[in-house]
Amino acid sequence: GESVGLHLPTLSVQEGDNSIINCAYSNSASDYFIWYKQESGKGPQFIIDIRSNMDKRQGQRVTVLLNKTVKHLSLQIAATQPGDSAVYFCAERQAGTALIFGKGTTLSVSS
Amino acid sequence: GAVVSQHPSRVICKSGTSVKIECRSLDFQATTMFWYRQFPKQSLMLMATSNEGSKATYEQGVEKDKFLINHASLTLSTLTVTSAHPEDSSFYICSAGGQGHTGELFFGEGSRLTVL
Numbered sequence: 671g672e673s674v675g676l677h678l679p680t681l682s683v684q685e686g687d688n689s690i691i692n693c694a695y696s697n698s699a700s701d702y703f704i705w706y707k708q709e710s711g712k713g714p715q716f717i718i719d720i721r722s723n724m725d726k727r728q729g730q731r732v733t734v735l736l737n738k739t740v741k742h743l744s745l746q747i748a749a750t751q752p753g754d755s756a757v758y759f760c761a762e763r764q765a766g767t768a769l770i771f772g773k774g775t776t777l778s779v780s781s
Numbered sequence: 782g783a784v785v786s787q788h789p790s791r792v793i794c795k796s797g798t799s800v801k802i803e804c805r806s807l808d809f810q811a812t813t814m815f816w817y818r819q820f821p822k823q824s825l826m827l828m829a830t831s832n833e834g835s836k837a838t839y840e841q842g843v844e845k846d847k848f849l850i851n852h853a854s855l856t857l858s859t860l861t862v863t864s865a866h867p868e869d870s871s872f873y874i875c876s877a878g879g880q881g882h883t884g885e886l887f888f889g890e891g892s893r894l895t896v897l
Contacts, residue, residue: 704885713787713874713888714825759824768815769876769886771825 679773685781689750693743693760693772700762704769705734705745707756714759717745747777755779784808785877787889794865795897802860802892804875810855811877815886816848819872831858865896 683689695703701722706714720727720734720743727734733746743760757776761769784807794800804814813832817825829845831837831852839845847869849861858877862869872893876886 706888711872711891711893713891715888716885719885763886766813768827768830770827771817773824 680776680778682778682780683750685750685752685779687750689745689747689754689777689779691745691747691758691760691775691777693745695741695743695760695762695772697762697764697770698738698741699764700770701765702763703734703736703743704761704763705732705743706759706761706771707754708759708774709756717758750777750779752779752781785811785875785887785889787875787892789892790890791893791895793895793897796866797864799861799863800865800894802862802873802875802894804858804860804877804889806856806877806887809877811858812855814852814858814875814877816850816858816860817874817876819874819891825874828860862894865894867896870894870896 704719705717707717708714718729718732718734720736725736731748735744747754755778757774759774760772763769786805786807788803792800815830816828818828819825827840828843829837829839829850831850833852833855837850847863852858872891874888874891876888878886
């Protein structure tokens with residue numbers, strides 16, 4: 671069964687706000703985590719990843735935080751834009767295995 | 782980044798027929814490919830793992846005789862949905878990782894199957 675879940679199924683924000691999407695995982699052996707964005711009818715699009723030896727990683731407008739103590743992953747999107755509206759999935763992986771996906775959070779950005 | 786291509790992107794078939802979906806890694810050799818299925822408003826669920834030159838490993842609850850997977854080369858894996866039924870209608874997505882791409886997997890754009 672799924673070992674990764676999400677705290678909130680939907681998130682609505684105003685354009686320009688910061689968004690925080692949360693994820694809980696249960697497999698302590700996972701050593702690699704990824705956030706994906708999926709738009710309707712398309713495959714997952716890589717956003718940012720983090721390995722278990724890190725607790726924070728920043729990209730362009732996005733930051734991923736990893737708290738291994740409580741098995742929690744979050745994605746922060748700065749200055750959210752309408753184009754950020756999509757479903758966001760966290761995924762976990764052990765070396766050499768498939769990615770296991772969480773349930774997904776729908777981000778809705780209104781202008 | 783690496784490119785994974787799926788074909789067809791959309792397919793409609795009659796119940797009882799078989800449908801083949803192709804997944805190609807365009808600029809790298811994919812020793813391992815993964816097939817996922819996604820129903821509307823749900824997450825991606827792993828169906829099977831295929832390694833080049835060997836039999837696929839199926840997840841619990843996935844019928845191997847119904848979802849035939851062939852990974853005959855380092856750049857191509859195929860998923861054949863045999864004797865398709867309306868409940869097989871779904872979004873099928875492949876992902877691939879190569880020896881030089883530790884960790885990150887690359888996803889195809891998905892194939893929307895509709896069984897009438």
